[in-house]
Amino acid sequence: EVQLVESGGGLVQPGGSLRLSCVASGFTFTNYWMTWVRQGPGKGLEWVASINQGGGEMYYVDSVKGRFTISRDNTKNSLYLQMNGLRAEDTAVYHCARGIAAASWGQGALVTVSS
Amino acid sequence: DIQMTQSPSSLSASVGDRVTITCRASQDIRNSLAWFQQKPGRAPKSLIYAASSLQSGVPSKFSGSGSGTDFTLTISSLQPEDFATYYCQQYNGYPYTFGQGTKLEIK
Numbered sequence: 401e402v403q404l405v406e407s408g409g410g411l412v413q414p415g416g417s418l419r420l421s422c423v424a425s426g427f428t429f430t431n432y433w434m435t436w437v438r439q440g441p442g443k444g445l446e447w448v449a450s451i452n453q454g455g456g457e458m459y460y461v462d463s464v465k466g467r468f469t470i471s472r473d474n475t476k477n478s479l480y481l482q483m484n485g486l487r488a489e490d491t492a493v494y495h496c497a498r499g500i501a502a503a504s505w506g507q508g509a510l511v512t513v514s515s
Numbered sequence: 516d517i518q519m520t521q522s523p524s525s526l527s528a529s530v531g532d533r534v535t536i537t538c539r540a541s542q543d544i545r546n547s548l549a550w551f552q553q554k555p556g557r558a559p560k561s562l563i564y565a566a567s568s569l570q571s572g573v574p575s576k577f578s579g580s581g582s583g584t585d586f587t588l589t590i591s592s593l594q595p596e597d598f599a600t601y602y603c604q605q606y607n608g609y610p611y612t613f614g615q616g617t618k619l620e621i622k
Contacts, residue, residue, distance in 0.1 A: 444613055445553075445602055445613040446613065447612065450611070461610045462610065495558055501564040502549065502559075507558050
């Protein structure tokens with residue numbers, strides 16, 4: 401069974417940093433692109449970033465470019481999202497998902513940016 | 516960026532009905548389209564990829580069609596568990612983008 405478990409969310413002040421982690425199991429992690437998608441309170445889904453199997457190719461939505469970094473550690477079956485310079489508008493539940501078409505999703509990690 | 520427009524934004528239907536949700540892309544995305552179902556407080560669930568391919572374990576009451584710019588998700592014989600919000604997403608070009616969602620409610 402495919403499982404994706406996010407951690408690392410929390411309350412942070414504007415301008416602060418957080419690092420989200422996603423541990424994958426139940427599939428061959430190195431075979432898949434991985435993706436982060438977020439959902440603000442009461443809002444729709446927003447694609448944030450994707451990374452290829454080897455970790456050498458990354459793409460971001462414009463609103464997080466230069467502030468967020470997606471990475472992965474294939475030895476640990478883990479995906480990461482380093483978030484710097486956080487803003488109130490980054491407040492959301494962040495989900496990791498398998499593949500570019502997001503076939504499987506984790507339950508999400510809540511990030512709240514507030515003073 | 517490619518804009519994805521879903522219609523309707525909300526839809527009321529009865530158990531047993533057949534409903535269709537439409538998703539239009541602002542430019543040709545070939546068949547690089549996925550559909551998701553989301554229930555309150557839950558993670559989204561993938562239903563369809565490549566516009567018309569059913570994800571493993573998804574019942575055949577869900578079907579997708581279309582290519583280029585116009586796509587549809589059809590749900591036949593609605594059951595109580597089908598009332599949820601549905602999203603389309605294009606993955607043809609970065610940034611990937613979602614539609615705004617269609618909330619399917621019980622009439």
